[in-house]
Amino acid sequence: MAPRSIGRRHASALETLSITVEEEYVPLFEQALMCVCETVGIFEADDEQKYWRLEGVKDIGYKEDELESALAVARLLTGCDAELVREATEAEGWLARTYESFPQQNVGKRFAIRGTHLHGAPDQSRLTITLDAGIAFGSGEHGSTRGCLRALEMVAYRQPRHILDMGCGSGILAMAAAKLLHRPILAVDIEPWSVRTAKANARLNGQGNLLDCRFGNGWNTNQVRVKAPYDLVFANILARPLCRMAQSLALNLAPNGTAILAGLLYTQANMVLAAHRRQGLVLERLLREGDWATLILRKRG
Numbered sequence: 001m002a003p004r005s006i007g008r009r010h011a012s013a014l015e016t017l018s019i020t021v022e023e024e025y026v027p028l029f030e031q032a033l034m035c036v037c038e039t040v041g042i043f044e045a046d047d048e049q050k051y052w053r054l055e056g057v058k059d060i061g062y063k064e065d066e067l068e069s070a071l072a073v074a075r076l077l078t079g080c081d082a083e084l085v086r087e088a089t090e091a092e093g094w095l096a097r098t099y100e101s102f103p104q105q106n107v108g109k110r111f112a113i114r115g116t117h118l119h120g121a122p123d124q125s126r127l128t129i130t131l132d133a134g135i136a137f138g139s140g141e142h143g144s145t146r147g148c149l150r151a152l153e154m155v156a157y158r159q160p161r162h163i164l165d166m167g168c169g170s171g172i173l174a175m176a177a178a179k180l181l182h183r184p185i186l187a188v189d190i191e192p193w194s195v196r197t198a199k200a201n202a203r204l205n206g207q208g209n210l211l212d213c214r215f216g217n218g219w220n221t222n223q224v225r226v227k228a229p230y231d232l233v234f235a236n237i238l239a240r241p242l243c244r245m246a247q248s249l250a251l252n253l254a255p256n257g258t259a260i261l262a263g264l265l266y267t268q269a270n271m272v273l274a275a276h277r278r279q280g281l282v283l284e285r286l287l288r289e290g291d292w293a294t295l296i297l298r299k300r301g
Contacts, residue, residue, distance in 0.1 A: 013088070016088075018053055019033070019083070029074045029082065035063065035067060036070075071084060110127050110180065113129050113172070114129070127179045144292045147292060148173050149176055152176055156180055160257075164233045165185060167218075167235060168187035169236070170201055171198030171213065174234070177232070178202075192215050233249060233258070233259045236262040243271065246281075250281055273295060273297075
């Protein structure tokens with residue numbers, strides 16, 4: 001899931017939009033909010049992770065017709081008549097407060113995630129990734145992202161050559177792999193906005209020559225099929241989509257290849273693991289970051 005950059009300062013009044021939907025409807029409703037919101041966050045709304053709350057921030061009165069049309073399409077396609085909740089948001093100091101909530105994130109032994117608002121020289125003992133502060137997945141503060149970065153450190157000694165970031169979002173995992181392994185990375189996302197963000201972040205971090213960011217529909221993306229099989233695959237998505245994609249992952253993973261799966265609660269780990277074991281993948285390591293789990297899987301040679 002992709003982080004959304006904060007963007008420009010706001011002098012006008014702001015409002016926070018929120019809508020709660022079932023997991024399978026998240027992409028369509030997220031896309032609807034992204035038509036008008038500069039920031040969108042996705043948060044679990046219940047303990048079983050069946051429902052997710054999407055939150056977006058926008059100027060009051062901005063593109064109301066476009067918002068209503070986008071929500072109407074999402075409701076029509078999903079059959080979900082989810083209610084949009086609006087809450088006034090204080091504009092004064094909003095950006096500063098968001099920045100204050102996004103200090104440098106040190107992850108594992110090697111990585112540091114910094115917002116562009118932070119000044120001063122980065123820690124030379126760590127590989128620094130610069131991202132605009134965000135409120136969603138992919139900017140270093142979420143357990144699923146942190147688990148993936150820790151997992152990357154653990155498997156880097158294998159020196160994978162062909163690497164895929166499936167559902168790249170901000171591109172943080174692809175950039176981390178490029179910085180650590182000095183290999184080209186294919187980064188794919190179903191949202192055009194995420195692809196543009198990942199490309200911009202790659203340029204910001206001097207990784208534009210190593211990241212090939214593509215818009216596509218998962219494993220059906222032409223470039224993904226052309227470059228298969230992969231020695232390393234990241235998939236920081238959601239539990240149920242991971243289960244549905246298990247067969248495609250196994251088919252496109254090279255013998256002895258590694259998959260790092262995240263975006264699932266610790267309570268969902270067995271469900272996701274079972275789906276991949278049925279495809280012949282084996283568990284090497286299960287990492288826990290708070291309520292979130294990361295699976296390191298391997299395909300037998």
